[in-house]
Amino acid sequence: MRIALLYFEKDGEIAKRLIEFLSKKYEVDSIKYHRGVWKGLVDHDRYDCIVAYMPSGIVVRGICPHLKNKWKDPAIVVVDKPLLHSIPILGGHHGGNEVAKYLEGMGIKAIITTAMEYSEGLSVGVGFRKNVQSDEILDAINRALNEIDAKLDDVRVVATVEDKRGSEIINVADKLKKPLVFVKKDEINQMEIRETKAKIIGIKNVAEACAIYTSLYGELILPKRVYGGVTVAIAR
Numbered sequence: 001m002r003i004a005l006l007y008f009e010k011d012g013e014i015a016k017r018l019i020e021f022l023s024k025k026y027e028v029d030s031i032k033y034h035r036g037v038w039k040g041l042v043d044h045d046r047y048d049c050i051v052a053y054m055p056s057g058i059v060v061r062g063i064c065p066h067l068k069n070k071w072k073d074p075a076i077v078v079v080d081k082p083l084l085h086s087i088p089i090l091g092g093h094h095g096g097n098e099v100a101k102y103l104e105g106m107g108i109k110a111i112i113t114t115a116m117e118y119s120e121g122l123s124v125g126v127g128f129r130k131n132v133q134s135d136e137i138l139d140a141i142n143r144a145l146n147e148i149d150a151k152l153d154d155v156r157v158v159a160t161v162e163d164k165r166g167s168e169i170i171n172v173a174d175k176l177k178k179p180l181v182f183v184k185k186d187e188i189n190q191m192e193i194r195e196t197k198a199k200i201i202g203i204k205n206v207a208e209a210c211a212i213y214t215s216l217y218g219e220l221i222l223p224k225r226v227y228g229g230v231t232v233a234i235a236r
Contacts, residue, residue: 001099004050022102051086052079093114123159155178191209221234
């Protein structure tokens with residue numbers, strides 16, 4: 001994940017501390033605030049997340065004219081002046097929550113406002129071939145849910161691997177009106193989970209790993225099922 005750390009010049013010393021900590025896990029660029037900074041940060045899809053050490057009002061007013069949609073916009077995390085709290089105000093499910101939680105290692109409490117983290121329900125992990133259409137993925141998810149006598153209302157999140165950004169899974173999540181999480185390969189490969197054929201593309205497992213990773217309790221209740229070009233697993 002590539003992060004832009006945005007700050008006022010007068011806050012350079014604190015910004016340096018934030019950059020040093022974030023750089024232990026992420027690729028981080030140091031950006032001093034200036035007039036017109038938001039256009040450069042957003043328009044070229046250069047950053048996955050912007051961490052702003054400044055008041056949220058400045059961030060909201062500055063970023064709003066440049067936002068496109070939730071699948072393209074970077075996550076935005078605001079850090080307060082005394083380094084007590086970080087708040088993902090945009091893209092919580094697309095990196096914002098992750099970065100905020102990582103900052104807890106500095107003693108900065110993450111204030112998570114997305115509902116998924118507090119709701120019960122099923123996590124559906126999905127893998128699929130390149131040319132699979134959204135209707136095929138939806139059908140596979142429904143078939144998997146039927147196997148455990150569950151329904152779409154029971155689903156709290158749909159997850160797949162990060163390489164599927166920009167694919168048909170986005171249309172699936174929009175139709176289901178469910179949060180969509182893209183799980184990083186590195187996170188999956190650190191999990192203690194069985195290897196599947198996905199290892200040929202450098203990843204241990206897709207459907208089961210994504211389901212477990214985004215679940216509340218890490219309990220796999222439906223191991224991987226294959227429906228044509230789609231794999232589905234369900235966890236809670």
